[in-house]
Amino acid sequence: MADTLLDDVAGLLRETADQVVLPLFRKLDDADISEKAPGELVTVADRRAEEMISATLRRMRPGSVVVGEEAVADDPALLEHLRGSGDVWLVDPVDGTSNFAAGRRPFALMVALLTDGEQVAAWVLDPLAGTLAVAREGEGSWLDGRPVRTDEAVPAxxxxxxxxxxxxxxxxxxxxxxxxxxxxxxxxxxxxxxxxxxxxxxxxxxxxxxxxxxxxxxxxxxxxxxxxxxxxxxxxxxxxxxxxxxxxxxxxxxxxxxxxxxxxxxxxxx
The missing domain is CATH 3.40.190.80 (D-Maltodextrin-Binding Protein; domain 2)
Incomplete structure (x- = not known):
């Protein structure tokens, strides 16, 4: 895995949030929100963010496959890539779409990289809080650039x-x-x-x-x-x-x- 990959994808999520997602927060028209399935909302921000993220991830790792939430809504067969070999990106362009569509927080942008079906790297950005977490399998997790460990204590x-x-x-x-x-x-x-x-x-x-x-x-x-x-x-x-x-x-x-x-x-x- 390239040394800069964690930073590169983190930068992509921040850029997508700044250019696509946040400018539309609390500024959506009724026509910008629809149902892709009963009770499942999708907005123009979801679709535009997924397009931007997916295109850049493919350039970062040529030959990789992107399985995005909105793409799967249109083509469920994409899920079969999760059982295949090689590099597969999982993308949730706006996690918490119901919150986003209603003008509420929280929502997040999320990406995971799988290699031969195994999770090897992950990114979660809460753009309103400015919180970014990244992880690399076998190396640990970082929260806003600092190593982070979950609490080892066992409270009552x-x-x-x-x-x-x-x-x-x-x-x-x-x-x-x-x-x-x-x-x-x-x-x-x-x-x-x-x-x-x-x-x-x-x-x-x-x-x-x-x-x-x-x-x-x-x-x-x-x-x-x-x-x-x-x-x-x-x-x-x-x-x-x-x-x-x-x-x-x-x-x-x-x-x-x-x-x-x-x-x-x-x-x-x-």
Whole structure:
């Protein structure tokens, strides 16, 4: 991997945010927002940002493939590249589109690089907060240019704080998670922006986050960021998250011990 790759992609995300995304924040017309699927919004900012990011990533690494969220909406067969060989970029041009379309924060720009199906680098930018996290497999994670590690402490169960998108769980699991959440210090409803949830685990603002939907562009960047910083990102059954895997359910935590305690509280020990 080129020595400048982390900086080059970080610069691309900042440039895209400054030139494409932020100029449209709170300035969208009704015609600029549409549904690509029932309940799934897309804006002109999503499409323009993905075009800019994708074109530059292809130039950075000739022969690579870009799998962008909006491109997949038009051609789902692109997901097959996640199971192939070579370099594949995953791009979420505006993570948290519902927030962006409503003129709310947070939202993020996210990229992950896969080589032969394995996550090797990741970038998450919250442009309003000015927060940028990057990671390289085997080397670690950096937050705003400084090395970052997730907290190794294991706080008491009733002091743990995190988000759980329980509204998406199957009814039986949702009822169990909502009841189990009473054992934890604070269970937040989520920010409608996966990228911000991962950043908050890195900063220690929350010790865990539970997702049901696990689309690859939403989670490939963040899971690598957390794991490279010493944290844990696994399916509910304990299997490591892999972007090409089908299925639902993902629990992310600051460390293995917190992961196990939150899993038992929200999902049971089985």
């Amino acid at each position: 169960l009733d002091t743990l704080r995190g988000a759980a998108m329980t509204r998406f769980l199957p009814p039986e699991s949702r009822a169990r998670a909502e009841a189990g959440g009473e054992r934890l210090g604070e269970v937040l409803p989520g920010q409608h922006c996966a990228g911000r949830e991962y950043l908050d685990v890195l900063t220690g603002d929350q010790q865990f986050v539970l997702f049901w939907r696990t689309l690859p562009w939403d989670h490939a960047p963040g899971t690598l960021l957390v794991r490279a910083a010493g944290g844990t990102a696994r399916r509910f059954d304990g299997a490591d998250y892999r972007p090409a895997d089908d299925g639902h359910g993902l629990l992310v935590a600051a460390n293995d011990e917190v992961w196990a305690e939150v899993r038992e509280a929200l999902l049971g020990a089985g």
